[in-house]
Amino acid sequence: DVKVTQSSRYLVKRTGEKVFLECVQDMDHENMFWYRQDPGLGLRLIYFSYDVKMKEKGDIPEGYSVSREKKERFSLILESASTNQTSMYLCASSGYNYGYTFGSGTRLTVV
């Protein structure tokens, strides 16, 4: 069973802080994704990666960056957190069969 683990379930950070959200998958999946989920807006893609050290912008990359130094780990970075980045962040991974597995999510509050 594929596991996608997000390091934190809840985070509270101050405006202007640099925030790291970590995601690890254990099924050797090539593809990893970061989404944010807001009420009424569904799942919006922030960044994705097809391979180590490779990254592509999604629909809403502004204010975020990512890092993929190892195949199993994909990190989302908020360079300078702002209150409008308060949200639920979901990591996902997939292999070549399109199967998508989500992590449990990190609920980030920026105060």
Added chain:
Amino acid sequence: GENVEQHPSTLSVQEGDSAVIKCTYSDSASNYFPWYKQELGKRPQLIIDIRSNVGEKKDQRIAVTLNKTAKHFSLHITETQPEDSAVYFCAAITSGGSYIPTFGRGTSLIVHP
């Protein structure tokens, strides 16, 4: 790019009734259509999917239908139970493309006991 519209945004039914959630997509090259269920406070999980060479797929109380000509697909839940209450997301994927799902905005299903 692909665009997926999902309706309704909220659906309220009595236990035992059927529920239907509909999605339309814009890219005729899309050929894989998964459905995800997200219970409150939990991760979205795949509950059923359908590929473009199939018109209907069933798994116990849930079924998905696909009309490629009209570019829409639907999730059908029969004999609803309170534990079916969740947010349901549809998605469309194009193989040979980016393999990235385009998600609908979700339907909040509430099943009243």
